[in-house]
Amino acid sequence: MADERKSTHTRVHNGTVTRARRERLNAHRSVIVWFTGLSGAGKSTLANAVEERLHLAGYRTYVLDGDNVRQGLCADLGFSPDERMENIRRVGETAKLFVDAGVVVLAAFISPFRSDRARVRALVPDGDFIEIHCRCSLAVCEERDVKGLYRLARMGAIAEFTGISSPYEVPEAPELIVDTGTQHLAESVDDVMALLQPRLQVAPLRARL
Template sequence: MSKQLPSKDIVWHQSTITRQHREALNNHRSVILWFTGLSGAGKSTLAHATEERLSRMGCRTFVLDGDNVRHGLCADLGFSDQDRMENIRRVGELAKLFIEAGVIVLTAFISPFQADRTRMRSLVNEDDFLEIYCDCSLEVCEKRDVKGFYRRARLGKIKNFTGLSSSYESPVNPELRINTGELSLSASVDQVMELLKAHGII
């Protein structure tokens, strides 16, 4: 998808209150935690559980959830490859604004294409994007299937469903890979917290 350049009449207004000011007030660095994986892999569950742990520490956080974003910001998009790319582009730009606000932003999206995730990573500085791969087998994801998506996709009622009729490209070199099919939720959160500490976020 080609990127539309802003009009020459649009000029970036630099705030006098910087990201560093906001991070100092929050007493932690801001970062994008990009949770990716198949539907049912536990992305949203892990993102929200991590947010709860961070909140108890007094951290400023926000979760951008795939389903929630499609109720508003991306309500006009479908599930074709092109629409999926645009969905992730919008989320990436929104997440970038959150880290400028000094917030730890946790994004829970299938984001099936490596090129899209690489593009989102390129929007920010190297240490501002931590990719977390919720690695869970298709078999386990289908067994969970709390929303009934896999069953409906198998019946042909959902087209372009990732993992079945649409491909998922596993992360090549994520900052963290968690076996969410076997590891407990608490242990998974522990791994995310260790990642944040190792990168000097908290």
């Protein structure tokens, strides 16, 4: 009896409204656009700018980043290696739900470990995870650090800080590298949009703007 109850509770209910039907309604495909890079590399800034461009063109979008995730979904997590892994796991599962909902979800997280990013990629079908490396030198990231986190990390006041006391594993084969340390924001947005255009399988974005 106990096994039967367990089986009933874990059964997935398949509704009649599928991802494909949601995408047809939205007139575009859904994907995960994953921005990774050092703190201060401009991930959230770029993700929000891309969302603005997509939104104006009529796409259904949502940005996930530390500001909206760690206040609720991951408010119970700290920054130890295990907790950072769990943070990305939860974000990945959430992003997967957005994809099923037919939404273009833009996730902006340091996500320093290749294994964590690979696990998120494995959650969705091939082609539905687009990894974008926001490449920016450590020196430039420290110059942009208005919160003084790098200074505190160098003083030893913040443990396990990516780029200082914890490694950042550069993506080996991202779908796109954006030089956020040298490019103007508008150029970076153009680069991302050029990549997304064929992936979303719609008419050229320029014709819709």
